[in-house]
Amino acid sequence: MSKSKKKFTQRFTVLHDLGRYLWKNKLWWMMPIVIILGGIALLMIFTYNSSVVPFTYALF
Numbered sequence: 001m002s003k004s005k006k007k008f009t010q011r012f013t014v015l016h017d018l019g020r021y022l023w024k025n026k027l028w029w030m031m032p033i034v035i036i037l038g039g040i041a042l043l044m045i046f047t048y049n050s051s052v053v054p055f056t057y058a059l060f
Helices: 003-011 013-024 028-046 053-059
Strands: none
Touching: 003 013, 013 028
């Protein structure tokens, strides 16, 4: 396994485990909530110090 692929899989192991836990315990209906909250978190991270910040305030 290449070094970059190993690093990629280590980063997303938590997401995989969370998805597997939700599916195993029949909490699959919570997946859209987790995805939406993750999307909002990514939006906030990527627009932290940019010129897009005023537009993100208008969304919320």
